[in-house]
Amino acid sequence: MEKSKVVLLVCKDYREENVDKAIQQGIEKLGGIEVFFSREEKILLKPNLLAKALPEKAVTTHPAIFKAVGKYLKSQGYTNLYYGDSPGNPIGAAKVAAGCGIKEPAEQLGIIPADFGRGKEVEFQQGITETHFIISNGILECDGIINLCKMKTHQLERITGAAKNMFGAVYGINKGAFHAKYTDADSFAKMIADLNNFISPRLHIMDGILAMEGNGPQSGTPIEMGVILMSRDPIALDTVFCHLIYLKPERVPTNRYGYEYGVGKMKEEEMEIITEQGSLTVKEAAEKYGSKEYDVYRGGEKETQIRLLKPIQPLLRKKPFIIKEKCIKCGICEESCPLEVKAITLKSFPVYDYKRCIRCYCCQEMCPRQAIDVKVPFAARLMDRNWKI
Ligand code: SF4
Ligand code: SF4
Structure with missing residues (x-):
């Protein structure tokens, strides 16, 4: 059995020389860029451009990572380069890319904005849960993708890493329709697994230098993790991220279903973690580079487990709430x-109708002022002895 390689490189800051070195080393440890792309191919760099936010907020992929990858590709003779993402934000991809600092290095390097302003319906017959997607043209028109994801927490899926970052391939407002169709973390993750099998980026690079913990993916707190992860396997990469933050990988639905649907590997014996000092076990990597303090929900999904006990469900379900100040x-x-x-009506403040709310957390994800947080009810925490390590 061939193991999935995950390269873990230490990179303590975004200084250009440090990031350039790490990106080059990482790609070489995976066999060199030629094993991923030929020089004639049209390559798309797909950063996380969730919303217009300064790089130090850790909402989006840092421009230094984008620039280092672009520079490295150019130095190796790859010139047919594009970039883009379909942000949830209504202001559009171009303004978000400018606001996040990605547009400037893209212009310097001649990396062209791909078409994320239009999309097409595609059929994916091999899909297990979903066989139809509406995908941005920028994704469909390229030959191969480098997924430049960010190390962050996520209210619905616990983390947003490599696998979840591909949801940005779904064109514009269709993201909302998928949230409405797949209303819980498990069903949504199954759709994400199909989407990953359909798009199948060839290389995944995670910006974990300045990660986000707590109320992610937009309103959390930046935390220095000082690492870059790379792999051709998004599930193995996300699994290593989980180990670094002492979160059981199988508690992340995108890992669980990504593994089940054949997107990638999750078991320790199926992965190899490669560092500058050689290969490490999961435990060694976590002890050396991880953080037990990283703020992420580690508890079990009691609300799923007791689905039959309807009367007490409201006492156990997480819910978004407004911080009025x-x-x-x-x-x-x-x-x-x-x-x-x-499920929200804007009165003197936004008001939730929790009976309608499907807990997709799009509102929390898109709030530009960190004014929406998510409560885990006391009863749910009480029932779960593992909610904190
Ligand atoms: S209120 Fe927020 S969490 Fe609830 S369905 Fe609407 S966007 Fe999703
Ligand atoms: S998005 Fe945030 S700041 Fe805007 S109305 Fe909603 S809670 Fe308030």
């Missing part, structure tokens, strides 16, 4: 709630 009443949360659900 931070809210500027912009209405973005109301707009980002899937059309099919519409």
